Amino acid sequence: MLNRNPSNPSNTSNVINSYRKRRQQRGPFLVYGAVALVIIGGIMLVVWLTSPGKPLNGLFPTDTPTPTLTFTPTNTSTPTLTPTITLTPTITSTPTPSGPFPYTIVENDTLFSIAEKFNLGDDGILLIYHQNPQILEQFNGNIQVGQTIIIPLPGTILPTTTPIPADLPRGRIIEYRVLAGDTLAGIAVRFNSIEQNIIDQNNLEDPNALQIGQILEIPVNLVTATATLPPSSTPVTPTVQGGPSAAATASGEAVTCSFTENANYVSQLQQLINAERAQESLSTLSENAQLTAAAKAHAIDLLCDNLLRHEGSDGSTPESRVEAQGFSASLVVEYIFASQGATPQSALDWWINDPAHKADLLNPDTTVFGIAYVTSNQSMLGGYFVVVSAKP
Numbered sequence: 001m002l003n004r005n006p007s008n009p010s011n012t013s014n015v016i017n018s019y020r021k022r023r024q025q026r027g028p029f030l031v032y033g034a035v036a037l038v039i040i041g042g043i044m045l046v047v048w049l050t051s052p053g054k055p056l057n058g059l060f061p062t063d064t065p066t067p068t069l070t071f072t073p074t075n076t077s078t079p080t081l082t083p084t085i086t087l088t089p090t091i092t093s094t095p096t097p098s099g100p101f102p103y104t105i106v107e108n109d110t111l112f113s114i115a116e117k118f119n120l121g122d123d124g125i126l127l128i129y130h131q132n133p134q135i136l137e138q139f140n141g142n143i144q145v146g147q148t149i150i151i152p153l154p155g156t157i158l159p160t161t162t163p164i165p166a167d168l169p170r171g172r173i174i175e176y177r178v179l180a181g182d183t184l185a186g187i188a189v190r191f192n193s194i195e196q197n198i199i200d201q202n203n204l205e206d207p208n209a210l211q212i213g214q215i216l217e218i219p220v221n222l223v224t225a226t227a228t229l230p231p232s233s234t235p236v237t238p239t240v241q242g243g244p245s246a247a248a249t250a251s252g253e254a255v256t257c258s259f260t261e262n263a264n265y266v267s268q269l270q271q272l273i274n275a276e277r278a279q280e281s282l283s284t285l286s287e288n289a290q291l292t293a294a295a296k297a298h299a300i301d302l303l304c305d306n307l308l309r310h311e312g313s314d315g316s317t318p319e320s321r322v323e324a325q326g327f328s329a330s331l332v333v334e335y336i337f338a339s340q341g342a343t344p345q346s347a348l349d350w351w352i353n354d355p356a357h358k359a360d361l362l363n364p365d366t367t368v369f370g371i372a373y374v375t376s377n378q379s380m381l382g383g384y385f386v387v388v389s390a391k392p
Helices: 010-050 111-117 124-131 133-137 184-190 195-202 263-279 289-305 318-324 344-353 355-361
Strands: 101-104 148-151 173-177 215-219 331-339 368-375 383-391
Touching: 111 124, 124 133, 124 148, 184 195, 195 215, 263 344, 263 355, 263 368, 263 383, 289 318, 289 331, 289 368, 289 383, 318 331, 318 383, 331 344, 331 355, 344 355, 355 383
Parallel strands: none
Antiparallel strands: 101 148, 173 215, 331 383, 368 383
16 A cells, blocks of 8 residues: 555655656656767777777776786806917928938037037037048148038947958058048058058049048058158157156057157147237136146047047046146136148137136146147148146
């Protein structure tokens, strides 16, 4: 049953009228809204038809999802060392010579240093002389900057003279290889032969043009051996003080070769050395008999064994040879020169032109000296000067 207020019948009419008015007012809005929706729908339809690649829902805003960040680790590459390419140098091998080879003399070269440089051994200087006879024949044993010489190979053995058997019959033919410094006269004396016989036997056109290494046929024992002495020379039997009265080395061993001595040469060399020292304002040296005996012993040893060095054939040294003569020295200096046709002046020139020997000759500390000169036709180098200077 409806609740009505009978006392106020107009209330119901008012309510109904009011409702009708509101309904009439909403009508146009609904119509307009429906028209708007149709228009919007049409526009969307047109857009969709003209954009076939796009989905329709792309025209409407949608919720943008919050992206979830997934951590992707970054690969940190370990640096790889790039190797530095080191070029390997091309090794240029120096060919080992198969025979004697040329060498050009440079500043400060000496025969001693050259022999040491090319490992020629104790006989190195003699080997150089043997290979280069012009050093002895033309330059008195000296070498000059720019000069080219032939260097023998290390291990080369110095040629020796051909021994003559004691019982060899007279006129027997033997072969002999010519050495540096050889002359036909010297070869004849060595083998008790005659020069003309050697010339005839070998058909020599020029007896003075012998070549080192040349082979000669020698008729031996044609004459009885006699000593042939150069002018102003006197045969000597050296007496070593404190030792036996015989031809001997510092160790007392008998000398097996004959030799001669030239007193004038010794006197001249004494004067030349002291004159050279005086030019340098150095004191002159006094002659000492003990040092002279030591020098003579070594000179004979070198001559007979074809050596050119400070060590004796018995292993002696300049100091031990001086001591053997009873001389007590605080300083000993020895210098040597050997050459075919050696003279005091050629010896002095050689020493002065060699820095090491010049320093020995002009040593300001030495006060006394002894000089010896011996020569022999049987020696490869002919004559030897040995000077021993010292300070007591």
